[in-house]
Amino acid sequence: MRIKSLKLTNWRNFLDKKIDFNSKVFIVGKNGQGKTNILEAIYFLSTTKSFRTNNNFQLINWHKDLCRVEGKISIKENPDIKIELVINRNPQRKFQKRAKINNVPKKLIDVLGTLKVVLFSPEMIEIIYGSPVLRRRYLDAVLSITDHRYAKTLISFNQALKRRNKILSMIAEGKAKKDELPFWDQQIISDGSFVILRRLNLINFYNHYLPKAYQDLSNDLRDKLRLKYLNSLLPDQQKITQKEIIKNYQKMLVAKRDREIEFGTTLSGPQRDEIIFVLNNRSISSFGSRGECRSAILATKIVEIDYLVKKSAGDKPIMLLDDVFSELDEERRTKLAKTISGIQAIITTTDLSHIEKNLYQKAKIIKL
Numbered sequence: 560m561r562i563k564s565l566k567l568t569n570w571r572n573f574l575d576k577k578i579d580f581n582s583k584v585f586i587v588g589k590n591g592q593g594k595t596n597i598l599e600a601i602y603f604l605s606t607t608k609s610f611r612t613n614n615n616f617q618l619i620n621w622h623k624d625l626c627r628v629e630g631k632i633s634i635k636e637n638p639d640i641k642i643e644l645v646i647n648r649n650p651q652r653k654f655q656k657r658a659k660i661n662n663v664p665k666k667l668i669d670v671l672g673t674l675k676v677v678l679f680s681p682e683m684i685e686i687i688y689g690s691p692v693l694r695r696r697y698l699d700a701v702l703s704i705t706d707h708r709y710a711k712t713l714i715s716f717n718q719a720l721k722r723r724n725k726i727l728s729m730i731a732e733g734k735a736k737k738d739e740l741p742f743w744d745q746q747i748i749s750d751g752s753f754v755i756l757r758r759l760n761l762i763n764f765y766n767h768y769l770p771k772a773y774q775d776l777s778n779d780l781r782d783k784l785r786l787k788y789l790n791s792l793l794p795d796q797q798k799i800t801q802k803e804i805i806k807n808y809q810k811m812l813v814a815k816r817d818r819e820i821e822f823g824t825t826l827s828g829p830q831r832d833e834i835i836f837v838l839n840n841r842s843i844s845s846f847g848s849r850g851e852c853r854s855a856i857l858a859t860k861i862v863e864i865d866y867l868v869k870k871s872a873g874d875k876p877i878m879l880l881d882d883v884f885s886e887l888d889e890e891r892r893t894k895l896a897k898t899i900s901g902i903q904a905i906i907t908t909t910d911l912s913h914i915e916k917n918l919y920q921k922a923k924i925i926k927l
């Protein structure tokens with residue numbers, strides 16, 4: 560899998576930019592010149608979302624009301640695919656976001672994951688230190704680009720959850736009755752149990768490979784990195800069926816109904832999942848050093864590549880590296896260089912001196 564070219568129209572600071580890629584590309588420039596904007600556009604082609612903002616309109620150049628991202632890509636099944644995504648904030652056009660593949664209009668979900676990327680940036684360390692929602696979003700992003708059913712089910716769950724929470728609040732205010740809840744109970748149980756099971760399976764995959772990936776970075780076979788999945792509907796076990804999750808979910812909703820009405824919110828389900836990075840049986844966010852956390856994220860990204868390869872019949876994803884070499888010591892830089900040796904990598908940096916010469920000697924260098 561590779562991206563052959565990228566065309567940006569009114570995308571952030573780029574009014575009209577065309578870039579051709581090869582297997583290794585270094586984008587060099589000072590801060591504020593738009594290096595990350597280019598990686599963001601490629602990520603947008605893959606996920607139909609930005610990794611920096613939830614507001615699509617922020618992606619449009621301030622002086623324009625529409626932006627377009629076009630990418631020509633090659634995958635195993637088809638060496639010549641064109642993806643086009645457009646964002647519009649002019650209400651007269653009657654759309655906010657639209658997509659095309661090979662000039663044929665498509666639903667956004669049909670574009671999702673056609674191009675698969677793995678993003679690694681210094682900010683990724685917030686997956687460890689930040690709120691639980693960041694870790695849930697990370698899992699959801701990996702699952703969504705490899706499984707459209709998961710993406711659709713997650714959307715359905717969030718819509719049903721929002722509606723159920725509204726009814727809970729209305730019951731507390733005397734504006735609705737409890738007999739309105741069973742329909743939405745069944746909807747969130749059906750969708751939520753599927754989401755939980757898929758997340759659990761992904762975490763089990765990671766935990767199979769994470770220890771080795773981390774040990775390769777730390778050079779210490781005693782190190783054990785794993786993800787701990789905390790969900791009140793799951794017993795402490797690695798394997799469970801969706802039927803068992805559904806049974807536990809039904810019991811929990813009944814047991815917590817009065818409290819949910821009191822607080823006006825649903826207290827059980829995947830929206831409350833917590834995922835903890837555990838190194839040698841201790842939470843790395845509480846007890847790990849900055850270097851250990853960087854290694855944990857890098858190991859996670861290495862396993863993410865393996866997962867996407869498995870889900871893409873051996874087709875390797877594209878690695879997007881946003882100014883990470885300057886953040887890593889020499890040993891970790893060497894490990895990262897080895898990881899990206901067999902895949903297309905698009906790398907931003909303020910200075911090539913941060914990077915080993917043999918890595919960029921045959922690469923394409925774009926200076927902004």
